[in-house]
Each structure stands twice: as structure tokens, then as C-alpha cells.
Amino acid sequence: MATFDRADTAKHVLDIVAQKLNRDKTTLQEQQTFEELGADSLDMVEIVMRLEEVFGIEIKDEDAEKLTSLKDVIDYVQRIRTK
Secondary structure (H helix, E strand, C coil): CCCCCHHHHHHHHHHHHHHHCCCCHHHCCCCCECCCCCCCHHHHHHHHHHHHHHHCCCCCHHHHCCCCEHHHHHHHHHHHHCC
16 A cells, blocks of 8 residues: 655645635645635535546545535545555
């Protein structure tokens, strides 16, 4: 089983979110919510799809609805990557 560093996961997640929401990734902080970042439901669908593509994972709809902050997403993806 491959091991993945949380910092690597965080970097990729922040890259995806920054690109999708037209943000400078250096200004993003894990505790920020997607609501605070101005993401709407379409943005979230596109972010989830991109996460699935980049990480080669599947994010269930019921799980995606619970991902409200950058930290939530990083932790969730990290858990899947290290299973």
C-alpha cells in the first residue's frame, strides 16, 4: 500500500480549489468554508469531480454534502488515499 503525505494531499486540494474559485492559493486556509470562499453548488460539483479525477477516487454524494471546509476535504481525501 502506498503512503501519501497529508501535505501532498493538501497541496493538490488547494490547487484544485484555488483554480476553480479563481483564488490565490497562498491566501487559502484550511479552516475556511466553501461558503466563505463564495462557492455555489455547481462549483462544489465541479470541485468534487476534479478531486475524483486527480486522486483517482470516488466521492459519494452523501459524503460530498458533508464537506463544508477545506480541512474537511483534505482530511476526507487523505483518509481515502491511505486506506
